[in-house]
Amino acid sequence: MTAPPAKLPAGVRLALTPGVERRRVALLLDRDGTLVHEKNYLHRLADVRLQAGAATLVRTANAAGIAVAAVSNQSGIDRGMFGWDAYDAVEAEIDRRLRARGARLDARIANGYHPDHTRGWGARHAHWRKPGPGMLLLVLERLGVRPKRAWMVGDMASDAAAAKAAGLAGAVHVETGHGRAQRQAALAAASRGFRVLPAHSVGEAQALLAAEGLFSSHS
Numbered sequence: 001m002t003a004p005p006a007k008l009p010a011g012v013r014l015a016l017t018p019g020v021e022r023r024r025v026a027l028l029l030d031r032d033g034t035l036v037h038e039k040n041y042l043h044r045l046a047d048v049r050l051q052a053g054a055a056t057l058v059r060t061a062n063a064a065g066i067a068v069a070a071v072s073n074q075s076g077i078d079r080g081m082f083g084w085d086a087y088d089a090v091e092a093e094i095d096r097r098l099r100a101r102g103a104r105l106d107a108r109i110a111n112g113y114h115p116d117h118t119r120g121w122g123a124r125h126a127h128w129r130k131p132g133p134g135m136l137l138l139v140l141e142r143l144g145v146r147p148k149r150a151w152m153v154g155d156m157a158s159d160a161a162a163a164k165a166a167g168l169a170g171a172v173h174v175e176t177g178h179g180r181a182q183r184q185a186a187l188a189a190a191s192r193g194f195r196v197l198p199a200h201s202v203g204e205a206q207a208l209l210a211a212e213g214l215f216s217s218h219s
């Protein structure tokens with residue numbers, strides 16, 4: 001993936017695979033606790049472990065012509081626990097492991113903010129950090145996908161809330177990562193016009209999305 005010539009705020013990182021623009025449907029995946037095992041502030045390659053079912057979900061979306069993007073809060077950056085170089089190395093390792101399973105991400109976006117650690121924290125930062133919609137909206141714009149044609153999968157209530165704020169079709173809340181403790185708050189994000197589907201695992205999330213018709217061919 002290459003970094004696009006985007007006017008992004010400092011503290012937000014976006015990478016896109018060239019040629020992925022103008023997809024019709026997108027699947028947005030939280031990273032830590034969803035795509036990979038939760039490892040609080042993951043920044044060591046040795047700690048990277050794909051979540052069971054994650055590679056299959058990504059590969060299935062790839063085959064259906066659906067754009068797949070990872071959307072991640074990385075407050076470890078502003079907490080001073082690691083830098084963007086470590087983030088990039090972890091992302092490269094995730095890519096390598098996905099590729100070994102025949103799967104690929106089309107885009108990824110992350111922010112390093114946290115209200116207690118980001119200097120001059122304000123509404124602009126909050127827009128970019130989930131539950132704010134900023135990362136989701138930007139990556140969908142770059143993929144050429146309307147928010148109503150996209151779903152989010154995540155383990156945090158803030159994933160569902162960000163998806164709702166961005167106007168997505170819905171979110172699947174998984175019980176991996178911090179999901180169990182977050183279940184009630186995640187389901188509370190549901191409203192008229194925004195669905196939150198409960199799943200135990202990423203594999204079950206895939207089954208629910210398939211039942212929604214997400215993987216019928218969009219290529």
Ligand SMILES: [Mg+2]
Pocket residue numbers: 030031032033034154155156177
């Ligand atoms: Mg997570």
